[in-house]
Amino acid sequence: MTMTRTDAAIDVERIRSAFPALAGPMAFMENAGGSQVPRVVADAIRDFMLREYVQLGAPYELSSQATQTVADAHEFINRFMNGEDRGTVILGPSCTSLSMMLADCYARALPGDAEIIVMESGHEANVGPWDRLADRGFTVKIWTCDPQTGQSHLDDLKALLSEKTAIVACVHVSNLLGDIEDVPAITALAHEVGARVVVDGVAYAPHRAIDVAAWDVDWYIYSTYKVYGPHMAALFGKHDAIDELTGPHHFFIPKQEIPYKFEANGVSYEGCAGLLALQDYLRFVIGDTGAGPIDRSGIEGAFDILTNLEMQTQGRLVAYLQSRNDIRIIGPTHAEESRVSTISFVHTSKSSREIAESVCRHGIGIRHGHMYAYRLCERLGLAAGDGVVRVSLVHYNSPGEVDRLIAALDDTLDSDRSDVQESR
Numbered sequence: 124m125t126m127t128r129t130d131a132a133i134d135v136e137r138i139r140s141a142f143p144a145l146a147g148p149m150a151f152m153e154n155a156g157g158s159q160v161p162r163v164v165a166d167a168i169r170d171f172m173l174r175e176y177v178q179l180g181a182p183y184e185l186s187s188q189a190t191q192t193v194a195d196a197h198e199f200i201n202r203f204m205n206g207e208d209r210g211t212v213i214l215g216p217s218c219t220s221l222s223m224m225l226a227d228c229y230a231r232a233l234p235g236d237a238e239i240i241v242m243e244s245g246h247e248a249n250v251g252p253w254d255r256l257a258d259r260g261f262t263v264k265i266w267t268c269d270p271q272t273g274q275s276h277l278d279d280l281k282a283l284l285s286e287k288t289a290i291v292a293c294v295h296v297s298n299l300l301g302d303i304e305d306v307p308a309i310t311a312l313a314h315e316v317g318a319r320v321v322v323d324g325v326a327y328a329p330h331r332a333i334d335v336a337a338w339d340v341d342w343y344i345y346s347t348y349k350v351y352g353p354h355m356a357a358l359f360g361k362h363d364a365i366d367e368l369t370g371p372h373h374f375f376i377p378k379q380e381i382p383y384k385f386e387a388n389g390v391s392y393e394g395c396a397g398l399l400a401l402q403d404y405l406r407f408v409i410g411d412t413g414a415g416p417i418d419r420s421g422i423e424g425a426f427d428i429l430t431n432l433e434m435q436t437q438g439r440l441v442a443y444l445q446s447r448n449d450i451r452i453i454g455p456t457h458a459e460e461s462r463v464s465t466i467s468f469v470h471t472s473k474s475s476r477e478i479a480e481s482v483c484r485h486g487i488g489i490r491h492g493h494m495y496a497y498r499l500c501e502r503l504g505l506a507a508g509d510g511v512v513r514v515s516l517v518h519y520n521s522p523g524e525v526d527r528l529i530a531a532l533d534d535t536l537d538s539d540r541s542d543v544q545e546s547r
């Protein structure tokens with residue numbers, strides 16, 4: 124791992140000072156649901172709305188500026204995903220809507236005998252839209268996961284692939300399990316039979332640098348509102364994959380007008396200003412006082428620091444959960460870089476609901492449920508309604524906050540259970 128950090132840059136209190144919401148009493152540990160934003164991002168959105176909030180493409184100066192902001196945001200996010208030399212970024216309101224849009228485009232382009240493989244352990248956003256193509260006559264095969272661990276095995280994928288496979292839709296990190304899937308291996312297998320790979324990177328992107336070039340993926344989606352930005356989502360598509368499709372926008376908008384042809388859902392202009400400002404935050408993380416576009420090594424250097432910070436709190440929480448004999452971690456049971464700090468668990472007797480509600484009363488934001496990984500919960504034999512307790516940490520969570528969580532969990536779990544206390 125390349126470490127470009129300075130000692131000042133890895134100080135979590137310095138990092139936290141960039142996020143106004145973190146100055147309050149609440150400990151945000153539901154980051155897999157949505158992250159907080161640095162002040163620079165919020166300021167950029169406000170400034171855009173107060174000074175530049177006009178429509179694009181009109182022949183006046185302010186409109187040209189707004190047009191440039193939106194174009195620059197596409198360009199930055201493409202660099203953020205390391206897709207600059209190989210594809211284009213399409214922006215939209217959410218991963219779910221972009222995934223639905225893409226599935227619909229493929230349904231109009233694929234031959235009738237095409238087969239689609241869908242990874243069962245994913246979030247429904249990148250499962251349902253593909254699974255539903257069965258209603259339009261396509262063969263959909265489900266890549267099921269292990270009922271004990273939730274893991275998806277490459278051998279099972281191999282058994283499903285055929286020369287008719289057109290799409291493999293998978294998740295990079297399960298938003299419930301937290302382990303990082305081997306996307307390069309999945310992609311290589313899919314490409315052997317000429318299939319396109321559509322990766323849901325929503326639960327990966329807040330934690331590690333996206334690198335669509337290294338992984339050679341055809342499509343990669345993530346939600347920008349979980350990566351310290353505005354409520355939007357981005358879909359990277361390789362040039363040749365995009366060229367195979369016709370976007371959903373009006374008939375008079377030419378097929379070649381990319382990404383606009385795929386942006387019928389609308390792009391938030393002020394959101395684009397916020398996305399661009401994320402560059403300033405990443406520069407702050409690496410201790411770079413410059414301005415303007417951040418280059419790829421700056422992005423990777425910043426994410427090295429984010430990972431390093433995250434590993435400090437991940438170890439603390441996993442060690443605590445492992446020390447309790449009344450808790451079962453759902454997903455990898457060790458702190459390691461091959462997992463992110465999205466950590467789910469169930470209790471031997473208490474419901475996930477009562478644990479989450481009790482912890483929230485301590486001023487700590489977590490949640491319980493199936494997290495839209497509904498099929499995974501069912502496969503694991505968990506009642507989808509109650510699901511798991513999920514704690515999702517990112518780089519700005521401090522060791523002190525994790526200690527507060529541990530105290531809240533002790534209070535919750537041991538309150539009426541002297542047997543548990545005795546056994547510890």
Ligand SMILES: Cc1ncc(COP(=O)(O)O)c(C=O)c1O
Binds near residue numbers: 218246
């Ligand atoms: C792994 C994963 N994929 C997809 C989504 C859906 O994202 P969006 O809210 O942008 O539709 C989520 C949301 O939690 C997620 O965690």
